[in-house]
Structures are given as structure tokens and as C-alpha cells.
Amino acid sequence: MTGPIGLGNNSGPVLQVSDLHVYYRTARRIIKAVDGVSFDIYPGERFGLVGESGSGKSTIAMAILGLIKPPGKIESGEIVLRGRSPEKGGSGVGPVPSLPGFADISAPVNLLTLSAERMRQLRLAGIALIAQGAMNSLNPVVRIREQLLDGMKDHGVRLSRRDQEERIQGLLESVGLRREVAGMYPHELSGGMKQRAVIAIAISLRPRLIIADEPTSALDVIVQRQVMDTLREVQERLQASILMVGHDMGLMAQSVHRLGVMYEGRLVETGTVEQIFARPQNSYTKMLIASLPSLTSKRVMPVVHGGS
Amino acid sequence: MIPPLMQVRSVTKTFGSALSKNQKPAIEDFSMTIEGDPPSITALVGESGSGKTTLARLFLGLIAPTSGEVLYKGKSLQRLSAAERHDFRRDVQIIFQDPFEVYNPYYKVDHLLTIPIDKFHLASSRRERRLIMENVLAAVGLNPGEILGRYPHQLSGGQRQRIAIARVLLIRPRLIIADEPVSMVDASLRSSILANVQQLNREFGISILYITHDLATAFQISENMVVLYRGSVAEAGDVELVVQSPKHPYTQLLIDSIPEPDPARHWGGEPVIAPSFGGIGPGHGCKFADRCPHVMPACRTQPPPFFRTEERRAVTCILYDTAPVIRPEDLDSVFVPRQPAQVG
Secondary structure, eight states, rough: OOSSSSGGGGGOEEEEEEEEEEEESSSSSSSEEEEEEEEEEOTTTTEEOOOOTTTTTTHHHHHHOOOOOTTTEEEEEEEEEEOOOOSOOSSSSSOOOOOSGGOOSEEEEEEEGGGGHHHHHHHHHEEEETTGGGGGGGGTTTOOOHHHHHHHTTTTOOHHHHHHHHHHHHHHHHTOOOOOOOOOGGGGHHHHHHHHHHHHHHHOOOSSEEEEEEETTTTTTTHHHHHHHHHHHHHHHHHHHHEEEEOOHHHHHHHHHHEEEEEEEEEEEEEEHHHHHHHSSSSHHHHHHTTTTSOOOOOOOOOOOOOO | OOOEEEEEEEEEEEOSSSTSOOOOOOOEEEEEEEEOOOOOOEEEOOOTTSSSHHHHHHHHTTOOOSEEEEEETTTEEGGOOHHHHHHHHHHHHESSSOOTTSSSSTOOHHHHHHHHHHHEEEEEESHHHHHHHHHHHHHHOOOHHTTTTOOGSSSSSHHHHHHHHHHHHHOOOOOEEEEEETTSSSSHHHHHHHHHHHHHHHHHOEEEEEEEEHHHHHHHSSSSSEEEETTTTEEEEEEEHHHSSSSHHHHHHHHTTSSSOOTTSSOOOSOOOOOOOOOTTTTSSTTTTTGGGHHHHHGGGGGGOEEEEEEEEEEEOOGTTTSEEOOOGGGGGGGOOOOOOOOO
């Protein structure tokens, strides 16, 4: 329940982003989507990146995953991931398959120096993504069971039929879904159930870091709360870290330990949520907090002239 | 007596074939009156599947009710003459959710404004047309010089949504259905867009039906609130009462689930019960029974009536069965009458 401290972080941060620059070069101009951003995420920590559309927050997520495509380019900087430390037992998600690749090693590696193939192995196994509107990314003609197994097979996990079923059941149970869901197609599930299935896929290889990009943006508030509770439970059980990207300050206040505020490609403020909400330093952060509609007092809203 | 501007009377709308089994109405036995004078702001709040968009389409006459009536100035929308229909189309306007989809990318944004001016003969010359456009853009806080002559892709989402508001403003309707007008706009711009909506009501005397899933913004701009759950009203009345001391277990769950921008206040309240598969068939008990922490056997036998718990609130929950019962068509009686408009 507390911050990064006290979660056994003697091994240092899981992720270190240092002076990252990502530019989009078009014929006419250069757009500095990410312009010198640095932050660390510690083991077991939930770190939030908040900002408006175009602030560069999703670009950072894509850069960590090695998914920046032309005309976007990582100009400079470092993204260092520390692999998995030796297993502690009792994960509660069924038998843990041994993984090929370096998801098992604990030496830090700069992701920007990796080959495309190494990066591909690392995704899902080391860093998993829950994308915006991910529930719509499930394959409509494939049962949930096969979609859960797909990533594991692709990463070279070979399980006996019995272990497979046990693992699927463990994954579904860990996200609060009944085992029958394995045999269902996405259209048979509600939005919240689909998003849980996506979380089950994301944790199937026990990643060190889960990147959640607006994980509940299309969901109603009640379902949003259920899904966020689920995400937090599995993250705490796995002792994974979360990078949560979003624009909703209220959701961030309830979900993360520390928060970074993005504005025009720069990180303008970083701190624990308690610090940021109690004593915001940056004027943009203050404005973001002040613009939230309150449920307790009605404010007179001025009609703003000019600008956007 | 002047008939109210719009009246929805005991409306039920069921989609799909009448032969199919297990049909659930998208909206069930709903009644509401919008007097038009004095101008009101009413929020219609619900999650996806609550029937709020179905209601918006019924109000606009885009779909016909399965039973019940939608009346414009006392006359059913199905029976309007051509001239009355023309008046109705002018008097009742909509602001859509997505400011990116209402524009044709091949036309300059002026197009969106000139169409209603020409259609409703609002200007007699090109100069007057230009003047009207400049006036309404300035009224919603935009600089006409920065807007006119541009293409939609050159403008931000906030600018586009404000142009959409300027468009309805120049038509001078008497009722605006605002269907999630800020859900696609960045947080920092939301309050200024909502201020524009509120301005339409206060300065121009236009009634607003604000349709949203966002209780906080609904609380900020409206006087009265109707909370919908699966096509039925859970709770309705004075927005201060409904939001600050919700009585229906569903409204309580909804408000508890809003993430508060305060790390010290934890997301809490009753544990969330997931809806069971299939739910319950139509006509059997309270629709919230399968998720309700207070469920009792009586909840599953018949749908709860409206209990008028206070002068300005009604709740469809038998926890309040000591309060007097009101008929669904009398729901309007709990709404706060609007104060005479301030001249600003």
C-alpha cells in the first residue's frame, strides 16, 4: 500500500528511462513528441504518466516496448530494464514455465541496443502491454483459451495438456473470471470481462513491468473500478511494476503510487500522488487538478475566450 | 394553457422483432416534460445500456416509441404537419459526442454554419450571413478570424466542439439535447465547453437535456437529474440531493465508483457485485436486484414503484416503501422549478 520504498528494491529500479528523446520528422518540421524525459520505476511500484492528447505519454510507452515506427525515431536516451530476480514461490497463477531468453536474468540491459528479435522475445515475457481499447484487440473468431496460449507458445513455452489447462484456469481465476470463459468467444463477454481476459494474457508470462495505456477508457465507472481492482491484485501478487498511462487525474489518484505529469513532450512534475495532489508545484499540474469537476461543490464556470 | 415544449408520455421502446423471446425494452414506461419556459437544465445519467441514447433519439423523433407518445407542443411527433415539423427541427437541436465526426473533411468549417443559416433563412445577404457567423463564434469564446476559412483538420477537438455549439446557437432552438458533449475532449477543456453549454441556458434561454455517464459534470451544470438503469429510472430529483446523498443502491454504487482526485479518500463503499449472466426477464422485479447488496425476496416479485422520499426526489427502491408512491407519469412533480432567468 505504500510507495516504492519497502518493496525490496535493493536491486534498484526495474525500469530507468534517461533523457529520452523521440522525434517525428516530417517533410516540413520536426515534432518533438518526447523531449528529454527521465524517470525510474521500482519493483512493485505503480507509476502513472498523466497528460493530455499529444503530450507524449503514449509515445514513451511505445518507446519502452520498441514499437516506435517511422517517421518516429528515438533520437537519444536510454531505457534500461532489469530482468527478473530469482523466483520467490507462491505466485498463485499456476505453474510457472521456465522461459527462454533473458526474462530470467537480473542484469540490467539497455533496450535501445537490442535487436528486433530480442525485443520481440522480451515483449510479453519481460514487459507486457495492456493497450487502450485492448478489449477490442481480442480476435473475434478465436476462443479465449487459444488467445491465452498464443503468447506462451510464441515465446517457446511447452506445456503438457494437463499443465496447460491448469495454467489457463489459474490465469482466469486470478483475474476473477470463471474457468468456462476459456471456451468462449470475445462477443460472449461483456466489456469488463474482455478487459480482464486481456489482463490475463498480459500476465501469462509473469512480466516484470506491465504497461497499461488508458486501460479502462471505454468502460463505465463501476466496471472501471472492478478492472482496476483486478489489475492491482494481479500486479501485487506477481510483484510486477506498472506504468499506467492516462489523462484522468481522479483515476490516477486512486491507482498509482507515484505520478509524472507530461506537457508538450516534457515531464513537468514528478512526485508521489500525495505530494502532487496536496502541493502541486507546476502551474500546468495545478490547472489539471483544478479543472476536475467536483462532486461536492458547484463552481461558477467561466466562458474562456480565445485559444483552443 | 400553453402545452409544454416537449413531453414524453409513458414511453417504452423495444428493439428487434416482437416475436423474439427474452426481449428487454431499451427504455420502459418513461415520462418526462420539458416546459421550455422557464428554460431548464436536466441531466440524464446512466451507463452504457441504460437507455439514455435511445431516449435522445426518441426526443429527436429519429425513432418511434413502441408504446406511449412523444409530443411537441402537445402534438405527437408522428402527426406533425410539414410546417410543424420544420418548427420542430428548428426548436430541438443536438450536440453530438464526437466533434471529429460531424464535419465533412472536404468542406471548410464555415459550411457547418452556413447550412442552417440558409435552411432557416436567417440571413438576407452574404454580408449578413458572415456577420451572424462571426457573432456566434465570438459568443462561444472563439476568434472568428482564426476559425472561418479553415478546414476541420486544422482545428483542435475543443475548437470543433465549440463551433458545434456556435452552430446550435445561431439556430436559436428552445431545447438542446447534448449527448456526451465533453467525453471526447481533454480534461482541461471540459469545463470551458460545459461553461458554453450553461451559457446557452442562462444567456439565451435554451433548455438543455444533458445526457452523460459522468455524474460530476452533470452535477456541475444541471438542476435536476434522472438516473437510469437498464431502461428504468432508479432515482430522480434535485441534483444536490441525488449526488450528495444518493438513496438508490445503484446511485450509491455509481457515486462510490467515481475515482476521487484525492489520494487520501479511497475508492470504497459497498463491494461491487458483478451482474449475473442473463439477468432477469422483463416484468419481474427490480432490475438491480441481481447486483444489489440490500436485495430482499420482495425485490424479485414485482418492479418497485416510485417512492417520493422527499419533496424533490423519487426513488424506485422498496427500502423506502414507507414514503408515498407516485405514478411514473408524475415524476416531473419532484423536479426543482427553475428560478427566473438572470439577465446577464
